[in-house]
Amino acid sequence: QNDFYLDRQARRESNARSYPRRFPVALKSASGCTVTDVDGRTYIDCLAGAGTLALGHNHPEVVAALQAVLTSGLPLHTLDLSTPVKDQFVSDIFDTLPAGLHNQAKIQFCSPSGSDAVEAAIKLAKTATGRTDVIAFSGAYHGMSQGALSLMGSLGPKAAVGQLVPGAHFFPYPYSYRCPFGRGGEETGLLAAEHFERALKDPEGGINLPAAVILEAVQGEGGVIPAPAAWLKAIRRVTRELGIPLILDEVQSGVGRTGTFYAFEKAGIVPDILVLSKAIGGGLPLAVTIYHQELDLWKPGAHAGTFRGNQLAMAAGSKTLEIIKRDGLVERAARAGKRLRANLEQIAASTSYIGEVRGEGLMLGVEVVDPRGAYDGLGHPPHGHDIAKTIQNDVFRAGLIMETGGRYGSVLRLLPPLVISDTEIDQVSAIIGAAFDRLER
Ligand code: PMP
Numbered sequence: 001q002n003d004f005y006l007d008r009q010a011r012r013e014s015n016a017r018s019y020p021r022r023f024p025v026a027l028k029s030a031s032g033c034t035v036t037d038v039d040g041r042t043y044i045d046c047l048a049g050a051g052t053l054a055l056g057h058n059h060p061e062v063v064a065a066l067q068a069v070l071t072s073g074l075p076l077h078t079l080d081l082s083t084p085v086k087d088q089f090v091s092d093i094f095d096t097l098p099a100g101l102h103n104q105a106k107i108q109f110c111s112p113s114g115s116d117a118v119e120a121a122i123k124l125a126k127t128a129t130g131r132t133d134v135i136a137f138s139g140a141y142h143g144m145s146q147g148a149l150s151l152m153g154s155l156g157p158k159a160a161v162g163q164l165v166p167g168a169h170f171f172p173y174p175y176s177y178r179c180p181f182g183r184g185g186e187e188t189g190l191l192a193a194e195h196f197e198r199a200l201k202d203p204e205g206g207i208n209l210p211a212a213v214i215l216e217a218v219q220g221e222g223g224v225i226p227a228p229a230a231w232l233k234a235i236r237r238v239t240r241e242l243g244i245p246l247i248l249d250e251v252q253s254g255v256g257r258t259g260t261f262y263a264f265e266k267a268g269i270v271p272d273i274l275v276l277s278k279a280i281g282g283g284l285p286l287a288v289t290i291y292h293q294e295l296d297l298w299k300p301g302a303h304a305g306t307f308r309g310n311q312l313a314m315a316a317g318s319k320t321l322e323i324i325k326r327d328g329l330v331e332r333a334a335r336a337g338k339r340l341r342a343n344l345e346q347i348a349a350s351t352s353y354i355g356e357v358r359g360e361g362l363m364l365g366v367e368v369v370d371p372r373g374a375y376d377g378l379g380h381p382p383h384g385h386d387i388a389k390t391i392q393n394d395v396f397r398a399g400l401i402m403e404t405g406g407r408y409g410s411v412l413r414l415l416p417p418l419v420i421s422d423t424e425i426d427q428v429s430a431i432i433g434a435a436f437d438r439l440e441r
Contacts, residue, residue: 001038002026019047022392023401030057033420035401044428046402046416051220051252051363054279054329055320056417062282065319066312076311080109089314092321093280096261097290100270104293111305112285112313114251114277115143118214120289120303121273122147125212125245127302128295133210135244137173138180139222139407142214142249142275151214153222154407169207171196173219174231177356177367177380184378186228193234200238212245212273217263220252223406224358224365224413232267245272245295251287252363255279256324256418259334259361266360282316324418333418336425337361340414343429351436353387355380362420365405366412366432383408387439394435400428 005026013020025037033056036042045057055062069076074083090107097105108124110116126132136142140153149157150164153173158164172180172195176188183191199205217232219225239246248271253263257279260266272295277287285307324330341357344366348354355369368391373382388410395402403413416428 005038023396032056032058033417033424041399043396043399043401044416044424044431046400046414046428048415048417049283050278050403051257051415052278052281053283054255054257054418055282055323056419057283059282059320059323059419061323062316062319065315069312069315074311077307078309078311079306080309083311085311085315085318086309089318092318093276093288093290096255096321097274098262098265098270101274101290101292105290106293106296108289108291108303109305109309110277110287110289110303111307112277112281112287112310113143113145114249114275114287115145115148116305117251117275117277117287117289118142118148118151118247118249119145121214121247121249121275121291122151122212123303124289124291124295124298125247125273127298129211129243129245131209131211133167133169133208135169135171135207135210135213137215137219138170139173139175139219139225140170140214140216140249141219141221143251167210169210171199173215173222173225174228175223175225176228177358177378178376179378182377186230189228189231193231193238196235197238200242200244209242210244212247213239214247214249216249216253217266218253218258218360218363220363220413220415221405223367223411224363226258226263226358226360227267229267232264232269236267236269245291247271247273247275249275251275251277252415253360255320256330256333257361257363257415258359259330259337261330263360263363279320280317281310281313282318282320284313284316285310286313286317329418333361336418336420336422337364339422340364340416340420340425340429343425344432347429347433347436350433351440352381353384353436353439359414362414362416362418364414366414367406368410368412383410385410388412390439391432391435394438395431398431398434400431 136151138153142148174189174192179188181191273291344357352371355367368384368388369381370384
């Protein structure tokens with residue numbers, strides 16, 4: 001059955017398709033943290049819509065909320081006109097904002113992708129400041145549309161496209177394991193912050209005062225790299241001193257995933273602009289840009305999009321936010337993340353193919369290395385891209401779906417639903433452990 005669907009699909013679909021190449025399955029059903037293919041094989045889903053499914057697949061209360069909207073007679077598509085469902089969603093998402101933004105926030109609904117919310121954030125910052133340049137960081141991922149792509153901190157995905165939006169500048173992100181300054185540890189964050197501050201404050205630094213600085217408090221696609229709190233605090237201090245709007249892209253790290261509702265909370269900072277998508281729609285497409293009202297200097301129609309603010313997505317989003325709060329899932333993510341991390345660290349201790357286990361909450365990464373290669377100045381073996389692919393294929397055959405990422409595709413990424421059980425965590429760990437064991441043999 002599977003082969004039948006996959007053959008048909010492969011003949012029709014673009015070369016640009018990605019996941020079907022790595023996970024050659026046609027999926028038929030899903031519940032909680034598991035998905036089942038048309039042949040009846042079941043997989044634990046640690047990709048979970050690239051971190052979208054905070055409550056897992058088909059959460060019964062989310063499904064019921066969707067059914068209630070569908071039978072209520074509510075207009076399902078209203079552009080950005082108000083409805084009670086929309087009004088509820090706006091109060092629910094505002095309730096998650098930190099003091100300092102909460103009472104002074106404005107929201108812009110976007111075409112339902114993280115990329116479009118990033119586009120809106122950049123356009124808003126440019127409009128409000130009258131400036132054009134934007135600073136992003138090495139390894140950053142903000143989306144695939146051309147503005148967001150121009151802020152991507154790795155060249156691979158941009159190479160074929162040629163000239164993108166001009167004015168993007170990149171600074172080193174504090175990636176301690178492969179420290180751009182050759183130091184590592186706490187020093188990486190301090191040096192990266194110092195470099196940023198000096199360059200921006202030097203009148204001859206060669207950079208125009210930018211319209212915005214955009215960053216992820218934990219890089220996801222870039223290889224699951226958490227920014228140290230001290231670095232985040234420094235970037236916030238410098239951007240505030242210089243009057244540069246700071247955009248936090250919490251598309252992947254937001255909504256409880258890292259063990260706090262937003263990943264930036266660990267540093268006690270407040271962004272000027274916050275970009276959200278993925279989990280806020282409860283598994284349905286939704287994206288918003290939230291920002292301080294002082295920046296609300298654009299004109300009506302400055303950012304639009306036919307499918308902004310889908311009613312079903314807002315209903316699923318509200319129900320998801322309600323359950324996360326009611327069931328203490330942010331704390332649960334922190335606890336579950338600790339367990340998974342401890343298991344992964346135990347695996348790392350028994351193999352020479354893992355360089356580092358890192359991440360926060362249930363946003364975890366395992367950097368795979370090739371111990372047979374030449375070690376770098378910090379004493380780390382080279383990236384293990386092919387080995388990571390082997391592990392990904394191997395665990396897939398054993399019933400686990402997980403993504404890889406990072407500059408070299410050598411980081412195994414785990415983004416399970418926040419509701420993953422301890423039993424499932426131990427199953428995931430056992431599958432990964434067995435795959436590394438096979439490498440050692
Ligand atoms: N920002 C971050 C941090 C992301 O991880 C992603 C998607 N992986 C995006 C933006 C883009 O979101 P979308 O794919 O919905 O356009």
